[in-house]
Amino acid sequence: MKFRPLFLLAVGFTLVLGASSVSALTADEVNKAALCRDLRKKTTKPNPSILKAQVLLSRRGISPGMIDGLDGENYRKAIAQFRRQEMLGEGDAMDARTWLALGGDAAGDIVVEYEISAKDSNHHFAKRIPRDYARQARMKRLTYTSPREMAAQRFHMTEHTPSAPNPHPNLPQA
Template structure:
């Protein structure tokens, strides 16, 4: 994945302690692991940096929130296993070294909000019930802040903490974000302003992007652990190439076990509710359709499985709850993880539900 970034002026000041609740870009980018691993319930620059590095290594910690909770620990354990290291869910000096030495780009970069980011339309207040969504033209984001947070795989709280006093609804506003995606227009503009150099042409940017983008082998097999809430992705040589946290089924609507096939992949899908699903709180006795959108019932991406009766892998409107709440039987991931997975799946990939 290409990562173009704007150089930041990094200070040599001491990093914030674990209890810091308002981290800065400098604190995160210069953070080093102390004797104690980052806490699960407090924002920590070390945790932020580690989460960004895991995300860029295709070992997803889910939503980057600055707290080293269950999803980050699962990702770290998968990273350790892939590297053949003994350490697991606990962030040790050995694992910290492996993370930081293989990827030395800054974890936090500056980003200029675009007109597209604030264009909308935004849906606020957001309907809470499925039946209230069926007549809407789209189920978009509630606010520009929510859209920007999801664009950079972050929680809204962390985005706000990194940008105190900033407005997220104004184009051209400079903000700090997690360095997890490519944004060539902003990277180009920022570099030109800081260096006074001649901006690169679109062709030069395309060439650079094509040359530097790492290629991920097609994913031919998924191993989904229902109890642990994890999705492991393997290539044809049985090497794990990606990892994701997930919510898998519930006691009321458990996901079937067995081996299945991927039958289709759909970005920005419509959602069709069938009364046979018998979802709690839905009173309609007739089928209805909900238009696409990141805050829809299946988020912004859908992967159909050969299970039947509407089972699949999909995104969610609530990334903070992935791996922490129950689903209606499907495999629920963050929108960005579901899309990344779908875009790298081989045709008729095998899906094993354990």
């Protein structure tokens, strides 16, 4: 079974605007993203340079929260942590020195093609996970409920994200 979404190598994917509304960036936009200097205005639209920075922070072991291309609290905390770690001074701004230290312009591809393997789709999925912890404890194992959930967890995204570059994906059903 072939399914070729664009996934962020080892950490994420393209992006999610929210649970109900998804807006996709192209792989090219993210891979070629440079430091965005005008982040003063809050926006609900994903930004390719923020998404790229989120992936690079995650690769450094600093969690930016959900990789979604949005300038949020966890992203700012991750920048502040990176700046302290690299002795770039206090603050949570992604300035030119921080971007350079993160490897922003020198980074290889951030978004790459990923094909869900037969092993992925043959995983033993649960029909559902009960909310009650006592019932969860009685389960043989807590596992994924679908290939989409497995991909979302593996690549630090939401379950809605695979729909961004593939509005009508042919995902195997659990």
